[in-house]
Amino acid sequence: MAAPRKLSMKQRYAALTRDLDWDLSYVDEDKAYPYTSFEGIKIHDWSKWEDPFRLTIDAYMKYQAEKDKRLYAVLDSFAQGQGHLQLTDPSYLNAMKLFLQGVTPLEYQAHRNFAYLARFLNGPGPRFAALCQSQDELRHAQTEIHTLSNYNKYYQGMHSWQHQHDRVWYLSVPKSYFDDAVTAGPFEFLIAIGFSFEYLLTNLLFVPFMSGASFNGDLPTMTFGFSAQSDESRHMTLGLEAIKFMLEQDPDNVPIVQAWIDKWFWRGYRLLALVSQMLDYMLPRKVMSWKEAFELYFEEQMLGGLFPDLAYYGITPPRHVEHAIAEKEVLSHQVYWTLYQFSFAAGFTTTIPSEDAQKWLAEQYPQTFEKLYKPLWGKAAAVVDNGGRYFYQGLPQLCQVCQVPMLFTEPGDPTTICQRHTEFEGERYDFCSDGCQWIFEREPEKYVQAWLPVHQIYQGNCGGPTVPDVLAWYKLQPGDNGEIAGNLEQTAWETWHATSSAEEQAPAPVAGN
Amino acid sequence: MTQSTGSTRTTRARQVGVDIQETEENRAVVEAIEADNADCAVRHMPGLVRITSPTRIVVNRESVEQRLGREWETHEFQLAIVSYFGHIAEWDDDQILIQWDH
Numbered sequence: 001m002a003a004p005r006k007l008s009m010k011q012r013y014a015a016l017t018r019d020l021d022w023d024l025s026y027v028d029e030d031k032a033y034p035y036t037s038f039e040g041i042k043i044h045d046w047s048k049w050e051d052p053f054r055l056t057i058d059a060y061m062k063y064q065a066e067k068d069k070r071l072y073a074v075l076d077s078f079a080q081g082q083g084h085l086q087l088t089d090p091s092y093l094n095a096m097k098l099f100l101q102g103v104t105p106l107e108y109q110a111h112r113n114f115a116y117l118a119r120f121l122n123g124p125g126p127r128f129a130a131l132c133q134s135q136d137e138l139r140h141a142q143t144e145i146h147t148l149s150n151y152n153k154y155y156q157g158m159h160s161w162q163h164q165h166d167r168v169w170y171l172s173v174p175k176s177y178f179d180d181a182v183t184a185g186p187f188e189f190l191i192a193i194g195f196s197f198e199y200l201l202t203n204l205l206f207v208p209f210m211s212g213a214s215f216n217g218d219l220p221t222m223t224f225g226f227s228a229q230s231d232e233s234r235h236m237t238l239g240l241e242a243i244k245f246m247l248e249q250d251p252d253n254v255p256i257v258q259a260w261i262d263k264w265f266w267r268g269y270r271l272l273a274l275v276s277q278m279l280d281y282m283l284p285r286k287v288m289s290w291k292e293a294f295e296l297y298f299e300e301q302m303l304g305g306l307f308p309d310l311a312y313y314g315i316t317p318p319r320h321v322e323h324a325i326a327e328k329e330v331l332s333h334q335v336y337w338t339l340y341q342f343s344f345a346a347g348f349t350t351t352i353p354s355e356d357a358q359k360w361l362a363e364q365y366p367q368t369f370e371k372l373y374k375p376l377w378g379k380a381a382a383v384v385d386n387g388g389r390y391f392y393q394g395l396p397q398l399c400q401v402c403q404v405p406m407l408f409t410e411p412g413d414p415t416t417i418c419q420r421h422t423e424f425e426g427e428r429y430d431f432c433s434d435g436c437q438w439i440f441e442r443e444p445e446k447y448v449q450a451w452l453p454v455h456q457i458y459q460g461n462c463g464g465p466t467v468p469d470v471l472a473w474y475k476l477q478p479g480d481n482g483e484i485a486g487n488l489e490q491t492a493w494e495t496w497h498a499t500s501s502a503e504e505q506a507p508a509p510v511a512g513n
Numbered sequence: 514m515t516q517s518t519g520s521t522r523t524t525r526a527r528q529v530g531v532d533i534q535e536t537e538e539n540r541a542v543v544e545a546i547e548a549d550n551a552d553c554a555v556r557h558m559p560g561l562v563r564i565t566s567p568t569r570i571v572v573n574r575e576s577v578e579q580r581l582g583r584e585w586e587t588h589e590f591q592l593a594i595v596s597y598f599g600h601i602a603e604w605d606d607d608q609i610l611i612q613w614d615h
């Protein structure tokens with residue numbers, strides 16, 4: 001009898017995820033997998049989990065190695081060819097600083113929690129998918145650090161990102177988001193990160209950063225972005241499989257999953273507030289507006305495509321989604337105006353948008369920019385003309401849930417700040433929106449524990465009582481923060497570009513790190 | 514059960530789509546998809562090619578191999594894909610199929 005020449009993909013995948021698995025006989029299943037029952041999700045048949053990628057170890061290793069090879073070839077030629085001078089403007093790197101401080105540590109967190117799922121999910125199919133994702137996320141953290149380290153030789157603000165992730169006020173937004181997810185049970189984590197973050201919202205994160213890199217002369221970031229993103233398709237699939245699996249296993253799972261979708265849509269959407277300003281303000285060369293990205297990637301693809309699919313299971317679009325839709329006209333402007341005023345305490349720099357940028361903003365936001373936000377920039381410009389720079393004195397109230405300063409406005413009324421509060425056990429808690437208030441009221445015991453950077457400063461836990469004390473505790477160095485115009489980085493850039501053609505010399509690094 | 518107060522949207526056909534890195538090799542993949550999916554639309558964006566379809570997107574191994582002039586396993590599509598929307602309904606040795614389930 002002739003053996004088949006080679007197993008098909010289907011057979012190889014089945015051999016790995018089914019034939020190599022065994023039923024436990026020395027230990028009860030509940031003891032071996034103790035975390036998959038307390039959330040109330042009922043699973044009757046773990047073998048129903050399908051990974052459409054049908055990935056096996058040999059294929060995984062082969063293609064991941066190829067992806068890394070391609071990326072490192074680009075990094076080499078970047079370093080050899082003085083690639084850091086190709087940027088449209090050094091201020092572009094503010095977007096990358098935000099990425100490194102805010103997103104890279106999340107990759108590492110994802111690596112850790114998927115490793116936990118790779119051990120503690122009952123089914124071999126999802127365990128293997130989680131194992132691959134865990135390794136992917138570690139690769140993402142490493143390649144991002146490696147890629148951006150090429151800029152760290154020449155520019156400010158990239159020396160202490162991990163330290164800052166745990167301390168700096170605006171970075172508590174991504175940090176607390178992920179902390180919330182990893183402290184939930186395994187099923188909620190799958191909805192939070194696998195589904196909401198990786199499937200529902202990933203394009204709103206990816207397109208801004210990677211297309212922004214491509215448009216602004218940052219080839220290495222574009223390459224690591226695409227390299228990571230190619231894994232992301234697998235992560236999206238895991239998220240979508242996870243939700244369908246839970247919904248199909250038992251009708252009692254539907255309301256639990258719906259509440260998680262409601263919660264994690266809003267949590268993720270609030271996190272993207274930082275991305276919205278990046279897209280509309282931080283990029284010297286604009287890719288697309290936040291509003292357009294939101295309409296294309298969220299409204300059309302998710303509300304128009306995904307949710308009709310999930311309606312089959314009785315799932316409805318996320319609660320409070322109408323507030324997100326209404327906010328697309330004002331979101332980025334409100335966020336950047338706040339960052340402009342507080343960038344003396346940030347690991348990036350800000351400035352008044354140029355005339356061209358303001359023109360673009362007016363075209364993208366015909367209903368709001370000229371009426372509501374252009375006048376603010378006019379005032380900021382008047383201060384600059386008189387030799388000053390407007391920074392806000394004092395600290396902002398933060399939302400107890402999303403930890404963004406309370407800068408958002410009432411739905412439908414862009415001139416009134418939205419403020420909600422709830423009393424719990426004799427204390428008052430404040431929220432930026434109905435969405436965050438609703439999330440708090442579902443689990444107040446969890447959110448009262450939030451580490452709010454502003455409260456921590458007032459309690460004396462952040463290096464001392466004065467602004468310089470806090471900035472030192474943040475490890476901010478001269479040139480990392482404040483205004484773009486006249487900054488160390490900007491002046492160095494001008495020198496390099498003035499002299500590089502004349503001297504044909506590699507510029508000496510200026511960043512003291 | 515929660516009740517969404519979200520807008521009921523009347524959209525055009527429910528699109529599916531896939532974003533592919535713009536590279537020399539991937540040109541063959543994009544051409545194969547274009548040839549095998551009569552109703553697809555192709556849009557070039559910074560660094561990537563975006564293919565959408567109001568019905569489904571199928572990637573056939575044979576079509577890609579013809580254009581590439583060498584063997585190509587469907588696993589290789591992992592090097593090309595950047596993102597997608599829809600559901601991966603099939604991924605076997607001969608084809609990849611993206612469509613909505615319900």
Ligand SMILES: [Fe+2]
Nearest residue numbers: 107137140228
């Ligand atoms: Fe990642």
Ligand SMILES: [Fe+2]
Nearest residue numbers: 137198232235
């Ligand atoms: Fe991921």
Ligand SMILES: [Zn+2]
Nearest residue numbers: 399402432436
């Ligand atoms: Zn909030």
